[in-house]
Amino acid sequence: MDGRAPGCRATAERDAVVGRDAEVERLSALVTDASGGGQVLLLSGAAGMGKSTLLEYAARRAEEAGRRVLRASGRESERDLAFAGLHQLLRPVLDEADHLPDRQRRALLGAFGFVPDAPDPLLTGVAVLTLLSQVAERAPLVLVLDDAQWIDSASADALAFAAHRLDDDPVTLLAAVRDDGPGFGRGLPTLVLPPLDPTASRRLLDLRAPDLTGRMRERVLEQAAGNPLALLELADHASLDPDDHGPLPVGRRLAAVYAARLAELPEAGRRALLLLAAADVEDPPDAVLALLPDADDKAWPAVEDSGLIHRAGRHVRFRHPLARSAVYHAAPFDARMEAHRALADALRDEPDRRAWHLAAATLHPDAEVSAALEQTADRARRRGGYAAAARALARAAELRPGRDDSARLLADAAGLAVFTGDLPWVEELAGRARARTDDAAMLAAASLHVGRLSALTGQHAAVFGGLAAIADDLAAERPAIALDALAAAAVLRFYSGEEFQRREIDRLLPRLPAGPLREWARIVSDPLGSRELAPRLPDMIAAAGGRSTAGDREGGGDGAGAGGRPVELTALAVAAWVLDETPLAIRTFDEAVESWRTDGPLPDGLGGVVALAYFEYGRWDRARAVCAGLGALPAAARLNHAVACAHAIEAMVVACQGDAAGARALADEALRLVDPLESRSVAVYARRALAAAAMAEGDYEAAYENARVVFDADGAPVHYHASYPALPELAESAARVGRQAEAIEIVERSACTLARGGSSRLRSLVRHSRALLAEPEHAEPEFLAALADPALERWPFERAQAVLKYGEWLRRRRRIAEARPFLTAAYDTFRRLGARPWSERAQAELRAAGLDVDATDPRAFAGLSPQQQQIVRLAARGLTNREIGERLFLSPRTVGSHLYRTFPKLGVTARSQLRDVVEAALGSAV
Structure with missing residues (x-):
């Protein structure tokens, strides 16, 4: 159970360590440090947390860096053999002992029994230190000590003595210890390994068990609780029986180890452990504790001595997720069922837990238990627990007597599982639903759930065909489902940009009922042909629970609407964005996000x-x-x-x-x-x-090559919506590298297309692009036309680019006084956005126009929060994010986030500029 075999290793190609980025970074820095000083670090954590894997990584990294590596591993069977661990570690370099001072040599060899001298603990420690220093003279030395909790005390004392005195020697000691094992290296720097976070757990499972999907995958993740060894052990032995409930089984080897411990316990102790295992909670509630033996029952000492649980007062928990699994599966089937029935009876005040225990004890269809699980699913869904809700509905379907009702529950479960992003699980649930019904609507609904999520995998052509077929087949009999399918197909049309798909959507739309969803599908599929729908969007958003005034399109409104329907609000926000009603889209997105917070993720x-x-x-x-x-x-x-x-x-x-x-x-x-x-x-x-x-x-050749390929060889956009905003980059880079003729052809073709349905924003981009490609004496009218509409400030970066380039054009015409306001406005916008290359370009133009622009403003520093000011001061002194975090008790990510937000406020783009900011602030204070 040391976690050495699976640990937390990633792919063989990259040989990375999953979910331990910070730990890997720290270990890599330790073993490759060229400063010459000694370093010590203990890795501490529960069994199976991946300590051994990290040590193995560090050893390989050290060898790659030219370090010599000595290894040892503690063994429980050798804990009483004095100096056994030290001998294992130093054996490859013992021939170096001949060069030690005589007393130290005899003390060290006497500790190993090679000479008759009785070992002197202090002299032995000095000998170890001298030997390590001696070996490290030829190459930096890294000592790797695994399972250090089992190292015999004599070896531990000698190594601890040396570890505290490695200041000037290029020796690094890395040791792994269990957090519940005997002490080793007290007072030495320690890095505690917590459980993997959910994202890392999922990634590890994807790498090591890619075929494990659906509900079983979620159960493995849940029960492993971030322990890498438990994660992989449970995955290796996970049953695919959809009726399984309770802890997943472990392998035969571990099961046998735990079974031997259980066999030595009294009956009351075994029953208590089974109840705890079946309860499946970290800290059992009082209702469960009431089922266990009294605190002074004679069974408890034996249970605690078994090492399976940890008990502190009324708190009882298993020491490892695998222990709980092994205890559960070591019990006879009938005993497990009885445990679940007892727990269900005790948990009447906790309906969700009670429903699951009833389901675990139910072997045949039962409408009441199924209904209880359906209610559990509804409560989970309202809390945003989509995975939990889908699992509850799937289990409810297994216990629902009628096939059609069972299929309905499975289709609903597939719909909820879409929000988890787990496509194999959605496909599994949808397949089980289709197998239980011939109802066309239900079959289509199940397929629609799969299609919506499949769209995010990149299989757009195949998925579009399936969704269009559903819309075609059900347009007459089930128009609502058909419209849902076609709306999902419109999303795929946007992703792919395929013109054939637009024609197919145009063919099917007239057969479907009129309404917001049909108009939405038309907008997303063909925004240039749907421009006349833009004025109707505010009212449509108001009907969905968002802001209601048409003036919102121009920036009015007084806050997010309460009670908005997030799915509809989000869809309408997408439509507003596609039609370049961006302020309305932003506000509606914000409202949708607020609504989603009560129901689940966007x-x-x-x-x-x-x-x-x-x-x-x-x-x-x-x-x-x-x-x-x-x-x-x-x-x-x-x-x-x-x-x-x-x-x-x-x-x-x-x-x-x-x-x-x-x-x-x-x-x-x-x-x-x-x-x-x-x-x-x-x-x-x-x-x-x-x-x-x-x-x-400043690589305009590469810029042109990349901007050019967003248009086809004949100048048509590669994507009907995404390509047009690239016109100014195409135009400027073309002008810089002498490709004006080709770029003019593309811009003019775009101008013809956008004249029929393009937004004011897109027409402005065309005028901007024409200005950049025009002969200098003809550019000004195009610049003025591009900047004429004040509403274009909704797109601040694009407008600032046009403003800057017009200012540059004016300055080059020696119209300095006219250029300055434009250059200043562009500079201010770029600084606010944090667009460093552009702010530097604007700053250079301003200086050329005779204005000395200071990038730092002392008042900006005073406007920061006290914590942000502390972070900036420390960063100005050269401290890293990690060092700042240690001083201020913040995570490095939090420090980086603060700096990222303060840079634009301070008008800087690099850490090296912070010293000037701080000095300027101090000078202004004086």
Whole structure:
């Protein structure tokens, strides 16, 4: 049970350690540190937390860095053998003992029984220290000590003596100890390994058990509770029987170990452990504790001595998730059923737990138990627990007597499981529903759930065909379901940008009932042909529970509407964004998010659109937060399109912020995850990010190459919505590299298309692009036309780019006084957004126009919160995020987040500028 075999290892190709990024970073720094000083670190954690895996990683990393590595592993059987552990560790270098001072040599060899001298503990410790220092003279030395809790006390004392005196020697000691084992190295620096977080647990399970899906996968994750060894052990032996309930079984070896311990316990002790195992809670409630023997019962000492549980007063818990599983499955079947019945009877005041225990004790269809589980599912759904609700409905379906009712529950479970992002589970539930009914509506509903989630995997052509077929088949008999299917197909049309899909949607729409959903599908599929619907959006949003005044389109409104229907609000926000009613879209997204907080998460498939809207509106921090949330989805490893979309949009943001390398990495990963013909939208976003990154570095050739491929060879947009915003980047880079003629052809073709249904924003982008490609003496009318509409301030970055370029044009015409207001306005916007390359460009233009622009404002520092001021001061002194976090009791991520938010406020783009900010603030205070 030391976790050494599975631990928390990731793929063989990368040989990474899952879920331990901070620990890996710290260990890597320790074993590769070239400063020459001694280092000591203990890894502490429960059995199975991956300590051995981390030590193995550190050892390999040390060897790659040219360090010599000595290893030892404690053994419980050798705890009483003096100096056994030390001998194991030093055996490869014992020949070096000949070079020790004689007394030290004899003390060390006497400790190992090689000479008759009685060991002197102090002299032995000095000998160990000298020997290690001696060996480290030729190459830095790394000592790796696993299971140190079992090291004999004599070895532990000698190693502890040396560890406290390694200050000037290039020796690193790494040791792993259990948090419940005998003490080792008290007072030494310790890194405690907590359980893996849910995201890391899912990733580890995906890597080691990729075929484990659906409800069984969720049960493994839940019962392992973040323990890597438990996670993999339970996954290896998970039953696929959908009727299984209670702890999952462990392997035969572990089962035999635990069975031997159980056999030695009195009957009352075994029954108490079975009840605790069946109860499946960390700290059992009073109703469960009342079923156990009294605190002074003679059974408890034996149970505690078995090492299976930890008891402190009335708190009783298993020491390891695998112990609970082994205890449960070691009991006879009838005893397990009786335990569940007893728990159900005791938990009458906890209906959800009671329902599950009744289900565990029910072997045949039972309408009452099924209904109780359905009520449990409803309560879980209202709390946002979609996975729990889906599991409850699936189990309720198994116990529901009628096949049609059972199929309905399974289809509903599939619909709830969509929100978990677990496509295999949704497919499993939908397949079980289809197997139990011939009802066309129910069959279509099950397929629709699968299609909605499959859309996020990138299989757009195949999924579109299935959804369109449902709409075609049910248009007459089940128009509501048909319209749902076609609306989902419209989303795929947006993802793929496939023109054939637009024609298919246009063919089917007239057969379906009129209403907001039909208009929504038309907008998403063909925004240029739906522009006349834009004025109706505020009223449609009001009908869904959002703001009601038409004036909201211009920026009015007084807050989020209460009680809005989040699904409809989100869909309408998407429609508003597609039609470039961005302020209305932003407010509606915000309202939808507020509504979702009471019911669950925002639908994952819409996250990319939300992030894009925030980006275009100038809320870049919010856009990156949405992208980060998409990347952290539990099922992100399987939802390639959703994750690629998040990467591409974040790449656009970071490119504009000046992190060209980061943008390229994100964009390249997005392009790797998708087929550009299946996911044209993502491919275009990624190319726009690459173009922006190249422009930030002044590489206009690369910028043009990437901007050019978002249009076809004949100049048509690769994607009917995503390509047009790239026109200014295409135009400027073309002008810089002498490709004006080709770019003019694309811009003019776009102008003809957008004249028939494009928004004022898109027409402005066309005028901006024409200005950049025009002969210098003809550019001004186009610039003025591009900037004429004040409503274009809704897209601050795009407008600031146009303002800057017009200011540059004016300055080059020596119209300095006219240029200054434009350059200043652009500079202020870029600083506020944190668009470093652009603010630096504007700053350089202002200086050329005779204005000395100071990037730092002392008043900005005073406007920070006290905590932010502390962080900035420490960062200005050169401390890392981790060092700052240790001083202020914050996580490094929190420190980084504060700095990320303060940089734009302070007008800086790098840590190296913070010292000037702090000094300026101090000077102004004086």
